[in-house]
Amino acid sequence: MARSWNSLARYAIWAVAVLGTSAKAQEAVGIGPGAKPEVVVPQVEQREVKPAPVLQQNFETGLFVGSISIQDFGSVAVYGGRLAYHLTEDFFAEATFGAARAGRSSFEEMTQDSLVARDKRDYRYYDFALGWNALPGEVFIGRGRAMPSALYFSLGVGETSFANDHMFTATLGAGYRVLLNDWLAAHMDVRDQVYDIDITDHNRRSQNLQWTLGLTAFF
C-alpha cells in the first residue's frame, strides 16, 4: 500500500513539473494565457553595403602650342600649359602659363640696333582666368559620330615677363573645346594679353594676340 502511495506521489510531482514547464514554455513563446506578446528580435544584423562614390572628373589639364603676336616684336611660336577646374557646367577657373621667344622689331631690323638684349627676349606669362561656357554644341564627324563641344569666353589677370620687366597683364579670350572621348578634349583658343610696357622710356599699352591649339585631359 505504502509502495502505491509512493508511486502516486511520484506521478503527481512529475505531472506538476511537466505542466509547469509547458505553461512556462507557452508563455515564453507568447501563446499562453498570461503571455506577453513579444516581437522577435533578429539575431542577424544587416550588413551595411556602401557603394563606391562616383568618380569625379572636374579638373582639366593639358598643353598647347600656337603663335603669339608680341606687339612690335613680330609673331613667334608659343607653347604652354593649362589647368582648369570646372566649377559648374557654365563656369570654370583656369590657370595658364606660356613661353615664347620674341623676334626683332621693325626698328631693330632697320637700324641694326637692339631695343631688347638677346638674353632678355624670353617671353613668359601666367594668368588666372574665369571662363564661361557660353554656347554648348556638337561636332558631327560622318554619320555615326557626334562629339560635345562648347564655345567659351574667359577673362583673367596675370603677369608677363619680358625685356627684363614684369608687367601686370589682363587677358581676354575665347575658345572652342571639343570632347574627343571621355577624358580627352581638343581646344582652339584665341587670347589677347594686354599690359603696359616702357621699353622706349614711356609707357604704352601693348596688345598681344595669341592663338593656340591644345589637348587637355580630364581627371
Add this chain to the structure above:
Amino acid sequence: MLRKLALFLLLGLLPAVHLAAGEVLRVVVTDPYLDLHTGPGRGYPITRSVPRGAHVEVLFQRTDWIKVRSDKGKEGWAHRSQMRRTLTTAGGALEMSGPAADARDDGRLTHGS
C-alpha cells in the same frame, strides 16, 4: 624646344591614366524616365531615355552631370537631380559630390518658416 614639349605633353596627359581602372557601379532607374543628354550641360539635347526599372552603369561625374551607359550600351549624360533618385543594387542612394540629396528641401523649409 621639342624635347621640352614632349615632356610637357607626357606630364600633362598623365592624369588620364587613372581612368583606365575602376569598379563598375550600377543603379536602377526609379524615375519614370532617366533623360540622357548628349553632353554635360542642360544646353545639350536629350537624345535617349532609360525607362524605370532599367539598369544603368555609372561611369563618372563632371560638375552636376553623370555619364552613364545603359544595358543596351548607349551612353549619355544624366543630371545629378535625377541620378540621386536612382537606387544602387544594394538598395541605397548613389554617393555623388555636391549638396546632399535633401539639402535643397531643408533650405526651403528653413527659409519658409
